[in-house]
Amino acid sequence: MRLADRLLAVDRRIIYLLVGIGTLIPLLFPIGLPVTITPPVRSAFEKIESLPPGSVVVVSFDYGPSTAPENDPQADAVLRHCFARKIRVVGMALYSLGGLSVAVEEMNKVAAEFPLEYGVDYVNLGYKDGAQAALRRMNENLHELFPRDAFGRPVSELPLMQDVRSLREVDLVVSLATGIIGEWWINLVNAQFGTPVIVGSTAIGTPKYYAYLKARQAEGLLGGLKGASEYERMLSDRYPVVAEIYRSPTLYTATQGMDIQTIVHLVIIALVVLGNVLYFVSRFRPASGDRHA
Amino acid sequence: MGVRPACPAHSHNRRGRFRPAAAVLGLLLSFVSTAAAQEVATPSANPPLPAPVGLTAVDQPWDAGGAILLTWQPPAAISGGDGAYRIERGPSSEGPFSEIGSLPAGTARFVDREAFGGAAFVYRVTFEPASGGVSTPAFAGPIAARPNGFRTDRVNALVLVLLLTGLVLFFIWRARSGARLFVRRISGLNAIDEAIGRATEMGRKILYVPGIQSMDEIQTIAALAILGYVGKLSATYxxxxxxxxxxxxxxxxxxxxxxxxxxxxxxxDLFREEIVNYVTYDQFAFTAAVTGRMVRERPAANFFIGSFYAESLILSEMGQTTGAIQIAGTAEVMQLPFFVATCDYTLIGEELYAASAYLSHEPVLLGSIKGQDMMKAVLLIVGVIGVVLATMGFPIVSELLTMH
Amino acid sequence: MRSQLPLILTFVAGVIPVIALFSPHPVMVRIASRADRWLVIMYAFAILLGVVSVVQSNTKKIARRDRGWPYAIVLLAGLTVMGGFGILANFGIFGGITTVAGRPTPFQWCYSNVFLPLQATMFSLLAFYMASASFRAFRARNLAAGLLMISAIIVMFGRIPVGEAVPFVPMITEWIMDNPNAAAQRGIIIGAALGAASMSLRVILGIERSHLGLGKGE
Known part of the structure; x- marks a missing residue:
């Protein structure tokens, strides 16, 4: 077997090792690369910026611990933006693991950075099972769907929820989604009831949401870590109080994560280019049983 | 009934929700203006302001009842000034009235979403300028909210539903009457027999994952239809x-x-309940369990048919390393690239739904595929016409197809 | 009757949301909302069914010493510990499922220290698998595959700060995402939606019935 063929049939564990090293290096030696703003993230930011203080935004934690490194910075940025603008936030989760840890931890963490009162400035309704069936009912009665909040308090006793009986009283929905749940919000809530929706998706899910963005069924899109890092930059530029928070050395930010993403993307690009060079070199020999024609 | 919060519905009256801010601003302004006014005259000396003009109350159309839409115009004398509208509701023009909302100046629309019970209500709207005083009230009603039987704003969707149903039923009828219907070959489906045959020859098992979604996902139903075929063939061999x-x-x-x-x-006799087994409700624990089986038991054929998410690549890449023939099928656009890159055959989008009809070769099912294709042709033509018209500045088609 | 009843139920359950989409009449709204509520309740019971199946099949596996039977022990132990803490927490034992006075309850401890890292590990595998799949799949075998590969490289490069610093790359990246990508996505979404509608129609009308365990003659 020639060298080119041998390299083409490289043990995939070598590739895994390269990706592993590419992840570790920026983790140990941060680079701090700057990010530029893209239109989908800017329109999401401007949408929240256009809401006057006192508006109500639903932040739906539709993701679990698996995609938290991507979705957490998005959720934190959106929450910080809302709280900095004195926008009231109703948190909930349509993904089972979102309600238990993600929503509780992220909301508590970000809310502690601002002088806020639970029940007045923000609430956490917790997780609701039933997926699309539950979403369809939210436009009728949120109180019936969530009789108690994530901490077991009756929702009817929370002052904020006195003003929010259904999605009709909500100005914007931000779904931070691990997969298809952002699409449910677009198809069931935006298309049928007209409530504006912004989606924070994982990088894998982002291409699909462009179709909805272009159709104006999504007001904005935060795609993966990159989207979150752009949002962080816009927030820091506009709100000095938030910029101060992001300067904290103990805080994990998407902007830091972009260092890792940069190196891993470069590793993958290098692998693809190398694979093609080797492919063209080995083309002079007959192909050997590759099923992926 | 006490004072209830404002329940404005749409962008026009959303500003009604910032009552705390508006109230604080109003208080501050009224304090400043009152302090200034005290030097020249007492506030009670202000003449009464004219009422809001043209107040109308109508039943909110196309809804399930319980909502009354109020519209008005600002009193001419104070247009553009700061202040708030007070919206009140009572059983008759004599009252008693209770406040149901307060909106800042500049708004001219309010939806009372709590007009339930079929009772008639009279609405009273007054304007309270920030500088003090109150306008004479405007009245509307009595009016009762009624449920509507049909949403006329969704006629377009109904027409499309009826058209698709009609086309599908027409082609099913044609198929039943003996007409020969051509449905193109789907290579992924032809590979099913080959994959099962290979597994039989090798004496290794066939792994079939019917997606990770529930029965309310139509892809799952399509996956089970194909599972029926795979199960029958496996039993036969x-x-x-x-x-x-x-x-x-x-x-x-x-x-x-x-x-x-x-x-x-x-x-x-070959059927055992363990063939179809439950693993776990958690997506990644499920993925770990299935990939574990792939590594330990090395199935000769893997089928990933149905609705998949982030686990798609983990499952199919693992299957690749074990050297199994892999056939995937999903309508989840995000996962298609992964399946295409790692599987031997992939049923893309609508092919998944057509698969059960194709496999059965039943004319009735094939008829439904034909009807669906015709609908697609109709949408294509309408789409092209819409694009041309919109480019020329007449977005009539997109307006017709927008569902409210 | 065994075959007719599921078909009748399917027809009724399928038609309700369609009518509810067009009719806001309170009777219809109530029926649709009730059906949705039933679905949520049925789901809860179905999970019980799943738990029974897990216990049955794994105890059998252990008893028969099937291949990989020690994993079945791990699975059952996990189910008992996590499920046990979760159920007891609902009765106020062990202090619920989150925290008590800032300290994690046993359920929360297991969740944060065992479940959560395992979840993150599984998802992280994607980065490694994506790299090896890209290495194999992105080959310029023909014009279409070549275009696909070039687009992939541009988008991957344009989504990182280094690439953004190169003139025109961010613009081309957004153009690819906004136009060819969105167009292809829409094509598949519209085709799949029509396929789903047609499949739903077949299910509602009882033409497609294999998922009910029924043959065409039944």
Whole structure:
């Protein structure tokens, strides 16, 4: 077997090792690369910026611990933006693991950075099972769907929820989604009831949401870590109080994560280019049983 | 009934929700203006302001009842000034009235979403300028909210639903009458027989994952239809089948499907309940369990058919390393690239739904595919016309197709 | 009757949301909302069914010493511990499922220290698998595959700060995402939606019935 063929049939564990090293290096030696703003993230930011203080935004934690490194910075940025603008936030989760840890931890963490009162400035309704069936009912009665909040308090006793009986009283929905749940919000809530929706998706899910963005069924899109890092930059530029928070050395930010993403993307690009060079070199020999024609 | 919060619905009256801010601002302004006014005159000396003009109250159309839409115009004398509208509701023009909302100046629309019970209400709207005083009230009503039987704003969607239903039923009828319908060959489906045959020859099992979604996902139903075919063929050849499940409802249905497939193949003796098994409700724990089975038991054929998410690549890449023939099928656009990159054949989008009809070769099912294709042709033509018209500055088609 | 009843139920359950989409009449709204509520309740019971199946199949596996039977022990132990803490927490034992006076309850401890890292590990595998799949799949075998590969490289490069610093790359990246990508996505979404509608129609009308465990004659 020639060298080119041998390299083409490289043990995939070598590739895994390269990706592993590419992840570790920026983790140990941060680079701090700057990010530029893209239109989908800017329109999401401007949408929240256009809401006057006192508006109500639903932040739906539709993701679990698996995609938290991507979705957490998005959720934190959106929450910080809302709280900095004195926008009231109703948190909930349509993904089972979102309600238990993600929503509780992220909301508590970000809310502690601002002088806020639970029940007045923000609430956490917790997780609701039933997926699309539950979403369809939210436009009728949120109180019936969530009789108690994530901490077991009756929702009817929370002052904020006195003003929010259904999605009709909500100005914007931000779904931070691990997969298809952002699409449910677009198809069931935006298309049928007209409530504006912004989606924070994982990088894998982002291409699909462009179709909805272009159709104006999504007001904005935060795609993966990159989207979150752009949002962080816009927030820091506009709100000095938030910029101060992001300067904290103990805080994990998407902007830091972009260092890792940069190196891993470069590793993958290098692998693809190398694979093609080797492919063209080995083309002079007959192909050997590759099923992926 | 006490004072209830404002329940404005749309962008026009959303500003009504910032009552705390508006109230604080109003208080501050009134304090400043009152302090200034005290030097020249007392506030009670202000003449009464004119009422809001043209107040109307109508039943909110196309809804399930319980909502009354109020519209008005600002009193001419104070247009553009700061202040707030007070919206009140009572059983008659004599009252008693209770406040149901307060909106800042500049708004001219309010939806009372709590006009339930079929009772008639009278609405009273007054304007309170920030500088003090109150306008004379405007009245509207009595009016009762009524449920509507049909949403006229969704006629366009109904027409499309009826058109699709009509086309599908027409082609089913044509197929039943003996007309020969051509449906193109789907290579992924032809590979199913080959994959099962190979597994039988090698004496290794066939792994079939019917997606990770529940029965309310139509892809799951399509996956079970194909599972029926795979189950029947496996039973016929005597190949070992393994169907792990993430969703409990899908699990119950998959077990029935496979049991019936074995019965149809004339081999009910080969059916064991463990063939269709439940693993866990958690997506990644499920993925770990299935990839573990792939590594330990090395199935010769892997089927990933149905609705998949982030686990798609983990499952199919692992299958690649074990050297299994892999056939995938999903309508999840995000996962298609992964399946295409790692599987031997992939049923893309609508092919998944057409698969069961194609496999059965039943004319009735093939007719439905034909009807669906015709609908697609109709939409294509309408789409092209819409694009041309919109480019020329007449967005009539997009307006007609927008569902409210 | 065994075959007719599921078909009748399917027809009724399928038609309700369609009518509810067009009719806001309170009777219809109530029926649709009730059906949705039933679905949520049925789901909860179906999970019980799943748990029974897990216990049955894994105890059998252990008893028969099937291949990989020690994993079945791990699975059952996990189910018992996590499920046990979760159920007891609902009765106020062990202090619920989150925290008590800032300290994690046993359920929360297991969740944060065992479940959560395992979840993150599984998802992280994607980065490694994506790299090896890209290495194999992105080959310029023909014009279409070549275009696909070039687009992939541009988008991957344009989504990182280094690439953004190169003139025109961010613009081309957004153009690819906004136009060819969105167009292809829409094509598949519209085709799949029509396929789903047609499949739903077949299910509602009882033409497609294999998922019910019924043959065409039944």
């Amino acid at each position: 005597g190949a070992e089948l393994d169907v792990p499940n993430r969703d409990p409802l899908t699990f119950a249905a998959a077990r029935e499907t496979v049991k019936h497939a074995y019965l149809e193949a004339g081999r009910p």
